[in-house]
Amino acid sequence: MSARTSEIASYNFAYLDEQTKRMIRRAILKGIAIPGYQVPFASREMPMPYGWGTGGVQITASIIGRDDVLKVIDQGADDTTNAVSIRAFFARVAGVAVTTETAKATIIQTRHRIPEHPLGEGQVLVYQVPIPEPLRYLEPRETETRKMHALEEYGLMHVKLYEDIARHGHIATTYAYPVKVEGRYVMDPSPTPKFDNPKMHMSPALQLFGAGREKRIYALPPYTRVVSLDFEDHPFEVQRFEQPCALCGARNVYLDEVILDDRGGRMFVCSDTDYCEKRRDEGGVAANPFEPDEAAT
Amino acid sequence: MTDTLDGGFSDPVFAAQGVFRAVMDAMARPGSIRQLPALAAPPTPLTPAGAAVALTLCDHETAIWLDPVLQAARGAVAWLGFHAGAPLARTPAEAQFAIVSAPGDCIALENFSQGTQEYPDRSATLIFQIETLSGGRKLVLKGPGIATTATIAPAPLPRHFVEQWRQNGARFPRGVDIVLAAPEGIACLPRTTRIEPQEG
Numbered sequence: 001m002s003a004r005t006s007e008i009a010s011y012n013f014a015y016l017d018e019q020t021k022r023m024i025r026r027a028i029l030k031g032i033a034i035p036g037y038q039v040p041f042a043s044r045e046m047p048m049p050y051g052w053g054t055g056g057v058q059i060t061a062s063i064i065g066r067d068d069v070l071k072v073i074d075q076g077a078d079d080t081t082n083a084v085s086i087r088a089f090f091a092r093v094a095g096v097a098v099t100t101e102t103a104k105a106t107i108i109q110t111r112h113r114i115p116e117h118p119l120g121e122g123q124v125l126v127y128q129v130p131i132p133e134p135l136r137y138l139e140p141r142e143t144e145t146r147k148m149h150a151l152e153e154y155g156l157m158h159v160k161l162y163e164d165i166a167r168h169g170h171i172a173t174t175y176a177y178p179v180k181v182e183g184r185y186v187m188d189p190s191p192t193p194k195f196d197n198p199k200m201h202m203s204p205a206l207q208l209f210g211a212g213r214e215k216r217i218y219a220l221p222p223y224t225r226v227v228s229l230d231f232e233d234h235p236f237e238v239q240r241f242e243q244p245c246a247l248c249g250a251r252n253v254y255l256d257e258v259i260l261d262d263r264g265g266r267m268f269v270c271s272d273t274d275y276c277e278k279r280r281d282e283g284g285v286a287a288n289p290f291e292p293d294e295a296a297t
Numbered sequence: 298m299t300d301t302l303d304g305g306f307s308d309p310v311f312a313a314q315g316v317f318r319a320v321m322d323a324m325a326r327p328g329s330i331r332q333l334p335a336l337a338a339p340p341t342p343l344t345p346a347g348a349a350v351a352l353t354l355c356d357h358e359t360a361i362w363l364d365p366v367l368q369a370a371r372g373a374v375a376w377l378g379f380h381a382g383a384p385l386a387r388t389p390a391e392a393q394f395a396i397v398s399a400p401g402d403c404i405a406l407e408n409f410s411q412g413t414q415e416y417p418d419r420s421a422t423l424i425f426q427i428e429t430l431s432g433g434r435k436l437v438l439k440g441p442g443i444a445t446t447a448t449i450a451p452a453p454l455p456r457h458f459v460e461q462w463r464q465n466g467a468r469f470p471r472g473v474d475i476v477l478a479a480p481e482g483i484a485c486l487p488r489t490t491r492i493e494p495q496e497g
Binding site for chain 2: 012013018019021022023025026027028029030031032033034035037039040062063064065066146147149150151182184185202204206219221222223224225
């Protein structure tokens with residue numbers, strides 16, 4: 001049962017004890033049954049600080065099995081501190097196979113990006129969420145936001161988006177852009193760039209969201225309608241980039257700005273490192289699976 | 298006595314993980330049938346599939362309601378108490394889980410905990426021990442988790458089930474969720490799933 005039975009003291013498989021896993025598993029099932037609703041759960045202390053993805057880690061630990069292949073990304077990158085640490089954590093406490101290739105993973109834990117490679121039916125995307133409540137910065141009281149969700153009272157969120165338009169001439173929210181799930185719950189897609197919002201709509205993969213500090217789990221089943229909030233005269237739009245990726249030439253992907261020197265030199269490269277490396281290996285000619293007309297929602 | 302102590306998961310950590318993944322996938326894709334990678338060997342009228350789901354999800358934090366047939370089966374009650382450690386709910390409204398061994402005689406779904414408008418997750422999950430997922434009346438399903446439509450034919454089901462399920466859906470976000478546990482595998486009906494009217 002333990003990851004390493006030869007040692008006297010050893011962790012249970014995937015670190016968490018069985019009772020904790022059952023509690024989290026029950027929350028996940030209710031989250032799937034009520035898409036977009038935030039299910040409270042008894043979040044545990046994890047051997048990493050809040051803000052490092054304790055919510056996502058607890059979900060992954062509760063669903064992962066010996067045959068799973070895990071990928072972890074941080075802002076699209078497989079090789080940043082957070083991603084490397086969490087991948088090493090599960091390789092150690094669960095002994096599972098890890099990968100950086102999106103297509104080979106069965107579970108992908110992510111901090112704020114959805115991979116560019118389209119997800120498939122057998123995959124689970126686990127989001128690390130800092131603030132799960134989309135209304136929190138508009139209304140600090142949990143009792144009130146809970147009532148607003150219960151009554152489907154989302155006028156305040158539209159006022160916020162309208163104030164963006166009044167001040168900037170367009171909706172200036174670029175990440176954590178609120179979505180409506182199956183026409184009912186307004187949900188925070190976690191601080192992903194709004195560029196990724198259309199990928200949530202009718203995704204064939206199961207999407208689970210975990211907020212460790214805030215003790216909430218929510219979910220999007222596959223093939224669920226996820227609509228970004230907007231107005232008729234100010235429809236939802238994703239970011240557009242003028243130039244392609246400087247390394248692989250990809251268009252219609254999300255790019256990071258990299259500062260090269262102190263004289264204003266800069267380049268724009270794919271935020272999804274696995275996607276970028278694959279394209280360069282293949283000579284930079286791979287077709288982009290996300291054409292702009294498909295992405296519009 | 299040994300009937301009570303035997304029959305749990307032989308490898309509890311990985312059996313529970315495997316069964317949970319089957320239930321999670323079935324809940325996420327309503328109408329799809331999932332094989333359970335591990336089964337329990339409980340005394341009757343508990344079934345291997347129904348008991349495996351119960352052992353995976355229930356513990357001392359979740360009160361279970363048993364239908365009258367199960368309540369009368371002392372061996373099954375003792376087995377559940379020993380292996381799951383879950384208390385029994387005196388009324389269906391107090392239960393987080395319900396195990397129904399005779400779904401055809403099940404009380405109305407509205408008797409179970411529906412959750413509240415603020416906390417719709419505080420609703421019951423019903424485990425129906427059924428005979429078949431393919432030999433009953435055909436149900437065409439739509440809703441989140443289903444790309445176009447899905448079809449299952451579970452039996453037996455409670456009386457007027459299609460109408461009861463329509464009312465359950467009308468209570469959204471409140472409502473119950475159902476795990477159908479049959480010898481051939483499991484399928485789930487979360488509250489979001491709609492049963493399409495049959496043509497003809």
